[in-house]
Amino acid sequence: MTASTNPPGLTVGENTVVTVEFWISSTDGEALDDSGGPVSFLHRGHDSLLPRLDDGLEGQEPGFEQTFHLEPADAFGDYDTDLLRVEERSRFPEPLEVGMRFEGVPGQGDGDGPVVTVADDDDEPDENALIFVVTDLTEDKVVLDANHPFAGMALRVRIKLLAVRPADPEEIEQGYADEEDESDEVLDAMIEIRRQSDTLH
Template identity: 40%
Template sequence: MNQQVVKNTVITLDYHVTDPDGEVVDEGRDPLVYLHGGYDDIFPKIEEALQGKAVGESVQVKLQPDEAFGEYDPSLVQIEPRKDFPKELEVGMQFEGGPEDGGDDDFVIYRVTDIADGKVVLDGNHPLAGSALVFTCTVTAIRPASAEEIEHGHVHGGDDEEGCH
């Protein structure tokens, strides 16, 4: 029986992501495994394109920023005094920070994008925020999801992986 990508199946994809000019953004070294069926395990537009596909079929989906990692939000850029940071500080380092309005659990990962004149520039945007992305993938495996995976809304790995994260 030829399995298809349908709700509550676990899909394995070989994929890569480029920007609209063809520059590779993510070469997809490891296959992507996700639970299909509206669990927000993968961008909805990609899930839509994969619906009903069989092993060996490929799709290419162009995602606008709001369908991928969101628009670039200038308010997520903060400038902080250098003295508030550890001595070992490099561009590219990441810090977890709460939102300035003190929301409950919305932690933002800030990347250091610049260090100059006693100031540190932190950017809480995803590195791909504001980017359109072209996502090309091929279905390499389809299996029914377990009841537990469906209940938890995501894939559980093999025995060598930790349980739920």
């Protein structure tokens, strides 16, 4: 949907689907990530942005553009050392590489075998599971981190509002927008952080 198809006078608010582009950078201007093109979501829905960004979009019309400064508490949270783990490499499948993702909490099962599973983007995540990323390897040890890569960082997020439309009744009921062929890892990460944390207000 493009800005030209917006109902006249419609602004971002309850029961609207919002289309934006956004760019994330560090406070010193280093580009970290972006939306990779337009992404759409139900405003304040399950697929929405961080609450601080939702607040900034409230009441705005297409064409609105602004850069928001987010402290860690408003972004991806503080870095949690409890989410950093060192495990025996023998508990993991081979081949093993830095960047591989595992679901669960390694090292808390019975027996000698691995107690984590390879995270598959096509699988529904376990609500109680965390995603651990392999950050370092030695011959016998594996370092895993379940913190978001931007945890503990203050960020600047530039948002350009492209379109606003009324949400369909089905979208309101399910809590997220139905937008085909739109898949964005950064937006997915924001959604995951909202699901796992109660600190983002």
